[in-house]
Every structure is written in C-alpha cells, then in structure tokens.
Amino acid sequence: TQLLEQSPQFLSIQEGENLTVYCNSxxxxxxxxxxxxxxxxxxxxxxxxxxxxxxxxLKRLTFQFGDAxxxxxxxxxxxxxxxxxxxxxxxxLIQGAQKLVFGQGTRLTINP
Amino acid sequence: xxxxxxxxxxxxxxxxxxxxxxxxxxxxxxxxxWYRQDPGMGxxxxxxSVGAGITDKGEVPNGYNVSRSTTEDFxxxxxxxxxxxxxxxxxxxxxxxxxxxxxxPGTRLTVL
Numbered sequence: 001t002q003l004l005e006q007s008p009q010f011l012s013i014q015e016g017e018n019l020t021v022y023c024n025s026x027x028x029x030x031x032x033x034x035x036x037x038x039x040x041x042x043x044x045x046x047x048x049x050x051x052x053x054x055x056x057x058l059k060r061l062t063f064q065f066g067d068a069x070x071x072x073x074x075x076x077x078x079x080x081x082x083x084x085x086x087x088x089x090x091x092x093l094i095q096g097a098q099k100l101v102f103g104q105g106t107r108l109t110i111n112p
Numbered sequence: 113x114x115x116x117x118x119x120x121x122x123x124x125x126x127x128x129x130x131x132x133x134x135x136x137x138x139x140x141x142x143x144x145x146w147y148r149q150d151p152g153m154g155x156x157x158x159x160x161s162v163g164a165g166i167t168d169k170g171e172v173p174n175g176y177n178v179s180r181s182t183t184e185d186f187x188x189x190x191x192x193x194x195x196x197x198x199x200x201x202x203x204x205x206x207x208x209x210x211x212x213x214x215x216x217p218g219t220r221l222t223v224l
Contacts, residue, residue, distance in 0.1 A: 009152070031211050042116075042202050042215025043155070050211075088154055090213075098143050098206055099170070100213065102154035 003027060004091055006103035014111050015081060021074045021106045023089035030092050032065055032072045033100065037086040079110045113138050118203050118216035125193040125223045133188040133219050135203030143206045144186040145170075145213065146178065148199040155202065161186055193223045 007022045023032070031050045035043035047056050049065035049072060056063045060083075062075040076083055086107050090100040119134045137144065142163045147155040157170030161180040175197060177189040186205075190197060200220050204213040 004154075006154075033211060040217070042204070042218055043213075044215070045212045048211045090155075092211060098208075098211065099145075099157065099160060100155075102147075102156070104152070104154040107152075 003101045004089055004103035006087075006089055006106050008106060009104065010107050010109075012109040012111065013079060016078055019076050019079055019108070021076075021087055021108070022071070023073070023091075023103050024071045025091065026070065027091070027093060028069050030069070030094065032069070032092070033090045034063055034072070034074055035088040035090060037088060037105075043086075043088055076108075079108075081110045081112050084108060084110050115139065116203055116205055116214050116216035118201075118219050120219060121217065122220045123222070125190075125221065127193060127195065127223060129193050130189070130191050131193070131221075133190070133201055133203075133221075135186045135188065135216060136184050137186075137203075137205040137214070138184065139205060139207070139214065140183060141205035141207050141214070142183070143208070144180065145204045145206075146176070146186070146188045147202045147204065148172065148197075149202060149218075150199050158188065158201075190221075195223050197221065198223045 033048045034046045037043040047063045052067045052069045054065045060077045086105045088105045089103040116137045145160045146158040159178040161167045200218045203216045206213045
C-alpha cells in the first residue's frame with residue numbers, strides 16, 4: 001500500500017489546457033513537497049508547503065496544502081510542453097526527522 | 113559546487129556479484145539518503161544517515177549495506193546481487209535546517 005497516493009498516474013493534455021494533480025493520504029504530514037523529475041535526472045524541488053491551508057504560487061503552478069495536512073494539489077494553468085515531466089509529491093511524517101515518503105508520481109505529457 | 117555526485121551512471125551485474133555505488137556531496141550536509149526508483153513508481157528509502165558514523169534503515173534495506181565514515185561520502189553496498197535489485201538508485205542530501213533534498217543524477221543498475 002502506498003502511504004501517499006497520487007492521481008492521476010498518467011496525464012496527457014494539449015498545450016494551453018489546465019490540469020490538477022492530487023496527492024492524498026490518511027496520515028498527517030509536518031510538511032509536503034513537490035518535486036519534478038526529468039528523464040535520466042534526479043528530482044528537483046519545486047515547492048515546500050508547511051501550514052495547513054497554505055497556497056503557494058510559482059508562475060503558472062499553484063500548490064495547495066490541505067487544511068488537515070493530509071493532502072495536497074498541484075494546479076497548472078495554460079500548460080506548456082516544457083511542463084512535461086514526472087511530478088512527485090513527498091511528505092515528511094515526523095517534524096525534524098527529515099525523512100520523506102514519496103508518492104508514485106504523475107507522468108505529465110503536454111502535447112504541442 | 114558539484115552538489116551530489118554519483119558513480120557509476122550505468123552498471124550491469126550478474127546474479128551473485130557485489131558492487132558499491134558511490135555518492136558524494138560537497139554542500140556540508142549532515143543528512144544523506146539512498147533511494148531506489150522502480151519503473152512507474154516513486155522513490156523508496158533504502159538507508160539514510162544523519163551524520164558521519166550514524167546510519168539507519170529505511171523502508172527497503174534488505175540486500176544493501178551502507179557506511180558513513182565522512183560527512184561527504186555515503187556509499188551503498190550491494191552483496192549477492194539479485195534481479196529484484198534492478199532499479200535506478202538515487203542518492204540525496206539535505207542540511208539540518210532545510211526540508212529540501214538535493215538529488216544526484218542516479219545510477220541505473222541491471223542485474224541479469
């Protein structure tokens with residue numbers, strides 16, 4: 001069983017469309033992170049959310065942490081081919097332990 | 113700074129052989145991690161270290177060993193390689209006061 005469930009696992013849309021990726025759990029996290037991974041490379045951090053209900057924006061990307069700190073979402077507005085990649089959410093279960101639990105990832109393809 | 117470096121990038125092993133995956137970081141990070149990423153999956157924690165001389169098991173430690181004699185280096189040892197260990201291995205590090213993990217480029221290992 002996966003502690004962090006991401007949905008959808010695969011998403012292929014046209015350039016200019018909007019999309020939302022979800023990361024859900026029954027566990028409470030002290031913080032939650034979103035990473036993006038390109039083929040043949042390691043994941044790179046996009047954002048960290050810490051407070052329940054927190055919303056962070058990174059250009060066309062909007063990240064939200066659920067009020068109960070059990071879930072998160074990533075919304076992309078007007079998707080571009082450069083957004084193509086594997087998006088991973090990762091949660092820190094115990095404050096200060098700095099160990100992360102990763103979701104299985106969402107493979108996003110933006111078609112020109 | 114080179115960040116997190118891993119060698120080799122690719123390796124093919126025969127069943128029963130042993131090898132060491134090298135990982136080094138030049139950011140003076142206390143925390144270091146080894147993950148494996150299977151196709152279509154997220155990252156699973158193998159071992160981690162909170163400082164030189166201190167290591168602990170993660171989610172999937174069986175078949176692996178680690179050591180941390182210096183702050184910079186965190187090698188992962190595979191003894192008696194098995195086909196189930198075919199995967200991409202990522203090393204990561206983070207500092208005491210940050211949630212962000214910095215990843216190396218990965219080692220793609222195939223056991224035949």
